[in-house]
Amino acid sequence: MSEVIVVTSGKGGVGKTTSSASIACGYARRGKKVAVVDFDIGLRNLDLIMGCERRVVYDFVNVINGDCSLKQALIKDKRFDNLSVLAASQTRDKDALTQDGVERVLKELRGEFEIIICDSPAGIERGAHLAMYYADRAVVVVNPEVSSVRDSDRVLGLLASKTNRAEKGDGSIAEHLLLTRYSPERVSTGDMMSVSDVEEILGLKVIGVIPESQSVLAASNAGVPVILDEASEAGQAYDDAVARMCGDDRPMRFTELKKKGLLNRLFGGS
Amino acid sequence: MGIFDFFKSRPQKSAQTAKERLLIIVAQQRGERGTPDYIPRLKVELLEVIRKYVNVDPGAVQVNLQKEGEQEMLELSVVLPDRPDE
Numbered sequence: 256m257s258e259v260i261v262v263t264s265g266k267g268g269v270g271k272t273t274s275s276a277s278i279a280c281g282y283a284r285r286g287k288k289v290a291v292v293d294f295d296i297g298l299r300n301l302d303l304i305m306g307c308e309r310r311v312v313y314d315f316v317n318v319i320n321g322d323c324s325l326k327q328a329l330i331k332d333k334r335f336d337n338l339s340v341l342a343a344s345q346t347r348d349k350d351a352l353t354q355d356g357v358e359r360v361l362k363e364l365r366g367e368f369e370i371i372i373c374d375s376p377a378g379i380e381r382g383a384h385l386a387m388y389y390a391d392r393a394v395v396v397v398n399p400e401v402s403s404v405r406d407s408d409r410v411l412g413l414l415a416s417k418t419n420r421a422e423k424g425d426g427s428i429a430e431h432l433l434l435t436r437y438s439p440e441r442v443s444t445g446d447m448m449s450v451s452d453v454e455e456i457l458g459l460k461v462i463g464v465i466p467e468s469q470s471v472l473a474a475s476n477a478g479v480p481v482i483l484d485e486a487s488e489a490g491q492a493y494d495d496a497v498a499r500m501c502g503d504d505r506p507m508r509f510t511e512l513k514k515k516g517l518l519n520r521l522f523g524g525s
Numbered sequence: 526m527g528i529f530d531f532f533k534s535r536p537q538k539s540a541q542t543a544k545e546r547l548l549i550i551v552a553q554q555r556g557e558r559g560t561p562d563y564i565p566r567l568k569v570e571l572l573e574v575i576r577k578y579v580n581v582d583p584g585a586v587q588v589n590l591q592k593e594g595e596q597e598m599l600e601l602s603v604v605l606p607d608r609p610d611e
Contacts, residue, residue, distance in 0.1 A: 399540075400543075401543050401547060404547050404551075405547060405550055405551065405554070408554055408555070409554065412554065412558045415558075416558070416559065442540070445538025445540050446538065446540055447540050448540045448543055448544055448547075449540070452543075452544045455544075456551055457551070
C-alpha cells in the first residue's frame with residue numbers, strides 16, 4: 256500500500272524542503288521505496304537540497320504535459336537505489352500544475368513507490384493546495400515564532416477541509432507537527448516559545464523537534480540532506496522523527512538545555 | 526529598591542507574550558473555520574445598504590452562521606444608534 260505525505264507549512268523559509276529531503280532519505284534508509292516531488296513550480300529547490308540539480312532533464316510539468324514519461328523524469332538518488340526525485344519545473348506559468356495532471360502523476364507514483372513525499376510551496380495558493388489535496392498524511396513544519404505558528408494553524412484548517420479525503424469523507428488526514436529551528440537556550444531564557452507552548456496553542460503533539468543547527472546550512476551547501484549527517488543533532492532529530500512516523504516510540508532529544516556545571520561534567524552519567 | 530523588587534518588576538518574557546497573543550488569534554481563526562467565504566463580503570454589502578438609511582457604526586452589523594443539527598441559520602444583528610439621524 257502506498258502513502259502520500261505532504262510536507263507543508265503556510266509560511267516560507269521554515270524548513271519544508273530541508274524536511275522533505277530528510278524525511279525522504281529517512282524512509283529510504285529504512286528500505287522503503289520513496290519518491291519525493293517538488294511542487295514549488297517556478298522556484299525549484301528540492302533538487303539542490305538533494306544534490307541532484309545537474310541531473311534534472313525533465314520535470315513534473317513535463318510529465319503532466321506528456322512531454323516525457325514519468326520514468327524519464329524521475330532522478331534516481333546516488334545514495335539510495337530506492338529513492339527518486341521528481342523536480343519542479345522552472346516555468347513561470349501559474350497554471351502549469353493542473354488538478355487532473357497532479358492526480359494522474361500521483362496515481363502512477365503510487366503504483367511504483369511505497370512513500371511519496373510532496374514538498375509543498377509556501378502560501379496557500381494553487382501549488383500548496385495541490386500538494387496537500389491527495390495526501391494521506393501531512394507534516395506541518397513550524398518554527399517557534401508567531402507568524403509561523405499562526406500560518407500553520409491556517410494550514411491545519413485547510414488540511415481538515417480542502418483535501419480529497421475531507422471532501423469525499425474518506426476519513427481525515429493524519430497530521431503531524433514538526434518543530435524546526437528550536438533553540439533550548441533561548442527557550443530557557445524565555446525568548447522562544449517551548450515545545451509545549453506550541454503544542455498547547457495548536458492542540459497537536461509534535462512528531463519531532465529539530466534543533467537549530469549549523470549542520471543544516473552545511474548540509475544544504477553540500478547537497479546532502481542533513482539526516483545523513485549522523486553526527487549532527489539535527490540529523491539525529493530527523494531520524495527520530497521518521498522513526499516516530501513509522502510507529503516507533505522514541506524519546507525527544509535535544510529539547511532540553513545542556514547542563515554545563517562542573518558537578519555535572521564530573522558525575523553526569525549521560 | 527531591594528534586589529527582590531528588581532526581580533519582581535522584570536517585564537514579562539517575550540515568549541510568554543507570543544503565546545498569549547497566539548492563543549487568542551488561533552481561537553479566533555478556528556471560530557471562523559468552516560464558515561463560508563462569502564460572509565465577510567455579505568457583511569460589507571449589508572452595511573452599505575443599511576447605511577443608506579441609518580447612519581450605523583461599521584461595527585454595528587454582526588453576521589453569524591450557526592449550525593443546529595441539520596439546520597444552518599444565518600443570524601443578522603444590527604445595532605441602531607441611540608438617536609438616529611433624521
